[in-house]
Amino acid sequence: MDRFTDKVVLVTGAGSGLGLATARILSREGARIACVDVNGESAERVAAELGATEGRAIALTTDVTDRTACREAVASTVTEFGKLDVLCNIAGIGRFQHTLDVDADDWQQIIDVNLTGTFLMCQAALPQLLETRGAIVNTASIAGLRGQAYAAAYCASKGGVVLLTKALAIEYSTRGVRVNAVAPGGINTPLIPAGFIPPEDADPQLILRASAPTHSMAEPEQVAHTVVFLASCDASYVNGAVLVVDDCVLH
């Protein structure tokens, strides 16, 4: 299946985890990829793997919290490939913390990357996507749908992504740009050991409450296929959707 032949896709968070898996599948399906990540080394490594030397990928070191950098990332993509068809907003951060331990910087950093960063990339990309009648896929989380203990900022940021997605989907519905999101459960990526370590005195019952007893972690590819579906022509009649990607049946 080559649903992305002649398509240009910008993937944020392409250096790791879900973004990396998504960039790989899109590339296999024919897309040229702008690999955007705040970690320039990983963006370079992924772009090299996806064919930078043959003109099939570029690496862009971009912090999605920086409005100017987001605009430059879109401009560089269009300079390199001539257009932009799809934006996949996958960059994100998170951590477990007691609410009473969250200081202003902890709160702001998570909101800035997950919610404001998603908005800034959408705003930067929309003029190009209006030209190509393209698509946006954002990354929410089940934590943004039903909440999770010890993760107030993360849940608030992902809940914001859910309604940002729906707001843009309505606003651009008559102008040919689709805007959807995935809401994954737990994915086996570096995000979990890096950030989602429960506080020492956390109540394990409260953490388990977010999932069913049968719950298991997804491999990144299992979620990436849904991102790619929403980005593709197969989802041409899907707009404003937030697709849960999780084997937990409690939603």
Ligand SMILES: NC(=O)c1ccc[n+]([C@@H]2O[C@H](COP(=O)([O-])OP(=O)(O)OC[C@H]3O[C@@H](n4cnc5c(N)ncnc54)[C@H](O)[C@@H]3O)[C@@H](O)[C@H]2O)c1
């Ligand atoms: N892993 C999970 O269990 C899980 C569950 C639900 C949703 N998600 C969401 O999936 C997305 C991807 O997470 P992941 O699990 O692959 O994590 P990851 O840590 O493996 O990858 C995240 C990537 O985003 C990049 N990034 C972080 N801050 C950035 C910034 N300011 N600008 C640009 N890039 C930045 C990182 O360098 C990294 O390459 C995130 O939005 C996350 O919230 C993850």
